[in-house]
Amino acid sequence: MPAPLTRRTLLAGAGAALTLDAPRLAAAGERTLRIAMTAADIPLTTGGPDNGFEGFRFTGYTLYDPLIAWDLSRSDKPAELKPGLAESWSVDEGDRTAWTLRLRSGVTFHDGSAFDADAVAWNLAKLLDDKAPHHDPKQSAQVRGRLGSVASWTVVDPQTIRIVTRTPDAFFPYQLTFLLVSSPAQYEAVGRDWQKFAAAPSGTGPFKLVRLVPRERAELVANPAYWDPARRPAYDRLVLQPMPEATTRVAALLSGQVDWIEAPAPDQINALKAAGHRILTNIYPHYWAYQPSFLPGSPFTDVRVRKAMNLAIDREGLRGLLNGLMIPAEGSVPPDHPWFGHPTFKLRHDPEEARRLLAEAGYGPQRPLRFKVAISTSGSGQMQPLAMNEFIQQNLAAVGIAIEFDVMEWGTLLGRWRAGAQAPANQGIAALNSSTGTFDPFNAFIRFFSSRYAAPNGFNWGQFSNPDYDALIAKAQLAFDKAEQDRLLAELHTRAVDDALLIWVCHDVNPRVVSRKVDRVVQPQSWYIDLATVTLA
Structure with missing residues (x-):
């Protein structure tokens, strides 16, 4: 377990933070919000963000809008879907694979060109049509798996597009929260080059990018012509800085280099409060877990091993390590969630039962269970992955499981995740540690438990395949009634x-x-946060 932070290490971190190139001086009187992200680099700015949901949070929903958006205006209930660039959407009662979306009129991209159905069709091709001349493999790698139901699309008129799904899918509207619309006109203006587009992107969002320095910062300015007056930013500039180390983020806030940090070091919460900073927390649809490999030869093909590892983890001890900043999991969703059900296997800390199951599976002192796990140094929803994994490593050792870590940046881990357990890069890896969202059925369950989404076609890293699960998922996707869903x-x-x-x-x-500089911010029950409605003191 890493040693707790001390004043000496914190001051050393502050020195390191201050050696980073500080954001350029704002114009006189300009109101600027500076944020330290957990990402190691600026997420892609082209409309298909990388770095997981943190990418959508910072360079996705700031520069762009989706067809269907999340309502991030409240903190007292889970975020719900609301109209985005699509004013309405409906499924054809006679053909439940056909969805019609009516688009907003009068919306323009940052470059001044008009948003319409042709732009939506162009963006779908950008991601899903490998033969389209403007297809971008980088963006496609990030988003294709999140639009897995789309089969085809047709422009009906300038304000209407029709999208057909592969099969009836009641959960399809959630997928459209990941379809961010970038400007076809700007792509032409920069010479049909996505790399040049990344430096001068054009979306319809509440902010515009004015400066991009890879691995250092992105500077965004308010879009005064944004189509939704309620979300026009009340400050001038947003500066995003990658800082994957929690200690560096804390030092940057304490030194005044930034105004806002993601995922603070848990043992510095009291020091941050004492310095006058405000800690924001809220439950949100998230879980932190290990995805096991189900390939032949993996120890996790044996359910007794999977259960033993679940029982070996001291979640209450981990909560103490994190200064209370977590909730022990009993599954993908909490017990009070309508999707929890009535499982008979109870997640708990029971090392004796874990040892019994391992012995039953053929493991013990004479044949210890050893395997390697892919983990990240930081990342969207990854919390404090190094400290947490080292704590769990000790828990597992206590029951006779020896794990070794393959440590990498979050962006690299995402690439390994999308490649799948069977990929050459993942040879020798028996499990992958990742966090995920449970805000919709696809992200919570389907992408992990459906054989159709086995990587590289989706996010089923471990290649789990079971016809009973596939049949139940197909049945749920046909249920357009919420109670039946x-x-x-x-x-x-x-x-x-x-x-x-x-x-x-x-x-x-x-x-x-x-910091005290941040006056009003809504901390929603969501992976995302509306940076456009933040106000500064």
Whole structure:
């Protein structure tokens, strides 16, 4: 376990933070918000962000708008869908694979060109049509798996587009929160070059990018012509800085280099409060877990091993390590969630039962269980991955499981995740540590438990395949009635927990810290946050 931070290490971190190139001086009187992200680089700015949901949070929903958006205006209930660039959407009652979206009129891109149905079709091709001349493999790698239901699309008129899904899918509207619309006209203006577009992007969002320095910072300015007056920023400039080390982020805030940090070091919470900074937390749809490999030869093909690892983890001890900034997991969703169901396997700390199961599976002192796990140094929703993994490593050692880590940056881990356990880069890796969102059925369950989404076609890293699960998922996707959806998803989650398909650890509470400079900010129950509505003192 890493040693706790001391005043000496913190001051050393402050010195390191101050050696980073500080953001250029703002114009006189300019109001600027400076944020330290957990990402190691600026997420892609082209409309298909990388770096997981943190990418969508910082360079996605700031520069761009989706067709269907999240309502991030409240903190007292989970975020819900709301109209974005699409004013309305509906499914054809006679053909439930056909969706019609009516688009907003009068919306323009940052370059002044008009947003319309042709632009939406162009963006779908950018991501999903490998033969389109403007297809971008980088953006496609980030978003294609999140639009897995799309089969085809047709422009009906300038304000209407029709999208056909591969099969009826009641959850399809959630996928459209990931379709950010970039400007076809700007792509032409920069010479049909996505790299040049990244430096001078054009979306419809509340901010415009004016400066991009890879691995150092991005500077965005308010878009005074933004189509939604309620979300026109009340400050002038937003500066995003990558800082993957928690100690560096804390030092940057304490030294005044930034005004806001993501994922603070837990043992510095009291020091941050004492310095007058505000700690923001809220439950949100998240879990932190290990995805096991189900390939032949993996120890996790044996349910007893999967259950033993779940029982070996001391989640309450981990909560103490994180200064209370987590909720122990009992599955992918909390027990009070309508999708939780009634699993009979209870996640708890029971090392004696873990040892018994391992012995039953053929492991013990004479044949110890050893394997390697891919983990990240930081990342969107990854909380404090190094400290947490080292703590869990000790828990597992206590029951006879020896794990070794393959440590990498979050962006690299995402690439390994998308490649799948069978990929050459993942040879020798038996599990992958990642966080994920549970804000919709696809992200919570389907992308992990459906054989259709086995990587590289989706996010089923471990290559899990079971026809019973596939059939239940297909049945849930046909349920357009909410109560029936909830019943089927609860049945799916019950089976997943009883089969221990993942090794669940905890739910994050999304901690971030803001200085006195930040006046008003809504901390929603979401992976995302509306930076456009933040106000500064």
